[in-house]
Amino acid sequence: MASGTTLSASAELKPVLIVGAGFAGAVLARSLADAGLPSTVIDARSHVAGNCHTERDPVTDVLTHVYGPHIFHTDAAEVWAYVTRFADFMPYEHRVRTTVGTRVYSLPIDLLTINQFYGTAMRPDEARAFIAAEADPIPAPANFEEQARSTVGVRLYEAFFKGYTQKQWGRSPKELPASVFNRLPLRFRYDGRYFSHRFQGIPREGYSRLVERILEHPLIDLRLRTSFAREAATGHGHVFWSGPLDEYFDFRLGRLPYRTLDFEHFRAEGDYQGCPVMNYADPDVPYTRITEHKHFAYWEDHPQTICTQEHSRAAGPTDIPYYPVRLANEKALLRDYLSLAGTVDGVTFIGRLGTYRYIDMDQCIAEALTTASTYLDALKAERSMPAFVQSPL
The missing domain is CATH 3.40.50.720 (NAD(P)-binding Rossmann-like Domain)
Structure with missing residues (x-):
């Protein structure tokens, strides 16, 4: 070091x-x-702090993740020691919910999601066998869709992944490599944490203050x-x-293509959605997710709230680049x-x-x-x- x-x-x-x-x-x-x-x-x-920038919303005083939510998570003890040298980190384990049709599920897919979706009460071994029977027998999946169908089956793929992926990347899941799906966890236990790293948290005063101190x-x-x-x-x-x-x-030599994000902010009284991030998997919902920022700073109390809808699209010459294609x-x-x-x-x-x-x-x-x-x-x-x-x- x-x-x-x-x-x-x-x-x-x-x-x-x-x-x-x-x-x-x-x-x-x-x-x-x-x-x-x-x-x-x-x-x-x-x-x-770049796209990790945080600032206080002037109306609600909520600490806002200006360019989308950021959660610090790592298994590297030396990296955790480094960031905690400059900031007081509050414990935080990210948990995401997703709306499919008229129902809300836990994400990533775990035993709760499976039992919610199928209306069952399966134990881990039963759920594992059930999903194996649901999966398509595709010997060598060549793209995201084939990998998803061969792993979780058609019903879970079409409910949770197909529409969301299409919106996020602006192309059919058949055009994306299988490796993209392989990064998504599938758990046959009740574990709704989005990340499973040893060290997880959010700086009490926000990421921008952390970087300022560095x-x-x-x-x-x-x-x-x-x-x-x-x-x-x-x-x-x-x-x-x-x-x-x-x-x-x-x-x-030409422009390296990126996906960018458009943000639509709105404010409300009280608690709008009851969680930090709600994904929207249905293709007819134009945005991919809604972030409610005050849930990231659970140690604070705010009577009002500020939320942000995210819309993904191809980045143009003047847009902020987010995701390399x-x-x-x-x-x-x-x-x-x-x-x-x-x-x-x-x-x-x-x-x-x-x-x-x-x-x-x-x-x-x-x-x-x-x-x-x-x-x-x-x-x-x-x-x-x-x-x-x-x-x-």
Whole structure:
């Protein structure tokens, strides 16, 4: 870890330029600063924390996840120790509900969901045998739909996955790889937790305050509302880019496609839906889910509430990118950009956007710590820094 690495007093400490004040950029900057290396961190937005940004709603005073809900979860003890160094985390286990037709179910699919859906009271072994009999006998599932049908059967697939997936990705589940479905848990026990990691929680004061504290160091020069210009790299020892990979190259090979989200906020008195997140699986419901933000901060008391509907669509040139598509054509374009990045000296691409991957917060932090260590080691050995510390493929 970079926090255990320091540079000698005689080393030439040229500051680095870090583009982006999300977790990737902030953790990298702090790790380098703790080792004695200064940095300039710039971000075009008016706030830190990127899409994890949280702020108080001016009407309800509810702490709001501005760009969609974020729950911190990890099995990495060192990452948990890192974030709890900068913030007081409240225990929180995420539980999602989904509306199908006129009924509400627990998600992900567990023994409760199965018994709810089929109107049964099966025990684990009975449910396992029942679902096995429901499943389609597809020997080598080639896509999301075939994998789902071969795992849970047609009825559960069409109720919970088909419509939601179509809305989220804007294409038929037959066009998505089978691996996408394999990331979704199926439990034959009563366990409604969305994540099963050892460490789970939400920072009491929100993610933006957490990132602000990470960046509070005399060797970190934070500049918000500042867009990247190539001449800004002058005088810096290295550039770490956490923006979109294709944007760094002015999209010269074409745009890497993303899904983006449109948010519709509304307020109400009391408690609107009784849970933090309600998914809507039916294809005729235009949004994918509704977030009720005050349920994330259960330790607070608010008489009013603010909720957010999410609508997924293809990202345009001016939209905020959220989910990389990463199908066959997109991966081919990604490989071309990786080859191009390999020809650039003095730049390393980091984070979710810089590596065109969807990674969780804990992964982003762990990779930023590794990147800092790699850079400090490169400085000491007087060798060049690679364009990618973690392979995007």
